[in-house]
Amino acid sequence: MTAMLEVADLGHTYQAKDGAHTAIADLSFTVGAGELVCVVGPSGCGKSTLLRTISGLIRPSRGEISLHGNQVRGVPDDLAVVFQDYSRSLFPWLTVVKNVEFPLRRSLGRAERRARAVEALEWVGLSKAHRKYPWQLSGGMQQRVAIARALAYRPALLLMDEPFASVDAQTRFELEDLLLKVRTEHDTTVLVVTHDIDESVYLGDRVLVLSTSPASVVADLKVDLPAQRDQITTRESDEFVALRAEVARLLNVGKAAGEVAARRRANEAQAAKWAEAERAEVSRVEAEERATT
Ligand SMILES: Nc1ncnc2c1ncn2[C@@H]1O[C@H](COP(=O)(O)OP(=O)(O)OP(=O)(O)O)[C@@H](O)[C@H]1O
Numbered sequence: 652m653t654a655m656l657e658v659a660d661l662g663h664t665y666q667a668k669d670g671a672h673t674a675i676a677d678l679s680f681t682v683g684a685g686e687l688v689c690v691v692g693p694s695g696c697g698k699s700t701l702l703r704t705i706s707g708l709i710r711p712s713r714g715e716i717s718l719h720g721n722q723v724r725g726v727p728d729d730l731a732v733v734f735q736d737y738s739r740s741l742f743p744w745l746t747v748v749k750n751v752e753f754p755l756r757r758s759l760g761r762a763e764r765r766a767r768a769v770e771a772l773e774w775v776g777l778s779k780a781h782r783k784y785p786w787q788l789s790g791g792m793q794q795r796v797a798i799a800r801a802l803a804y805r806p807a808l809l810l811m812d813e814p815f816a817s818v819d820a821q822t823r824f825e826l827e828d829l830l831l832k833v834r835t836e837h838d839t840t841v842l843v844v845t846h847d848i849d850e851s852v853y854l855g856d857r858v859l860v861l862s863t864s865p866a867s868v869v870a871d872l873k874v875d876l877p878a879q880r881d882q883i884t885t886r887e888s889d890e891f892v893a894l895r896a897e898v899a900r901l902l903n904v905g906k907a908a909g910e911v912a913a914r915r916r917a918n919e920a921q922a923a924k925w926a927e928a929e930r931a932e933v934s935r936v937e938a939e940e941r942a943t944t
Pocket residue numbers: 665666667672673674692693694695696697698699700701864
């Protein structure tokens with residue numbers, strides 16, 4: 652399988668007023684064309700930072716990211732992102748169809764833009780909502796509009812940051828199945844960040860498990876479930892239950908590894924402080940000796 656996305660030796664350190672903070676230690680992985688890969692990791696481990704670096708919004712401190720062979724420098728043209736907070740990602744003053752057309756306004760003429768938007772709204776089951784405004788729709792429908800907008804753009808890579816975390820459980824299941832359907836029908840390459848272990852196994856061809864901050868890859872797990880998934884029978888299957896347990900176990904391994912690494916860093920920082928204090932004391936004594944001789 653050709654790699655659509657390649658992340659190599661990625662690291663990122665934020666420089667803040669109260670000092671440097673390393674959000675990502677060392678991440679390397681690839682996503683093949685047409686694959687759906689889920690990323691799970693403990694809260695605050697660096698998942699959003701990872702998506703921000705892939706989408707070119709921040710430049711990583713270390714390592715390389717390539718999208719179909721081209722190094723990412725700035726926001727790539729052929730990438731779309733769906734965020735958790737649909738209410739802030741849609742424009743309330745534009746109708747549904749105009750929201751979906753919006754990212755295409757510079758690249759396509761009016762007729763083609765409209766055709767793409769109408770088609771994408773059909774994919775997500777919103778053919779009858781064109782002329783409505785986002786605030787007239789339920790949360791799940793608004794997130795469908797956000798997905799339609801991303802799909803209308805026909806991105807090489809679709810990034811999703813906790814896309815279904817703000818909707819109720821039933822809508823979440825519907826949106827998960829919608830994502831699987833459009834991904835199969837349109838051969839889209841997708842990287843999904845999620846907190847939900849079950850969701851990662853249900854959606855993914857692979858699950859990348861990250862350690863606590865600073866993130867590194869604890870495991871890259873292949874999901875060997877039949878491609879055709881079903882919210883009841885798949886989740887009940889022995890394979891699903893075993894995989895879900897394995898992801899949970901690996902998350903704990905990652906937490907423990909992260910805690911050990913954090914303790915080691917704290918010990919190293921303490922040792923460096925003591926060494927510094929000792930050097931200062933030696934210099935002081937030497938200076939006193941020089942002054943008295
Ligand atoms: N702009 C910033 N400046 C300094 N530190 C930051 C900045 N953005 C994030 N961080 C820190 O980097 C670490 C990773 O943050 P990030 O948002 O990437 O994690 P996350 O895994 O997406 O979190 P969550 O699961 O809670 O959404 C956190 O400790 C966070 O406080």
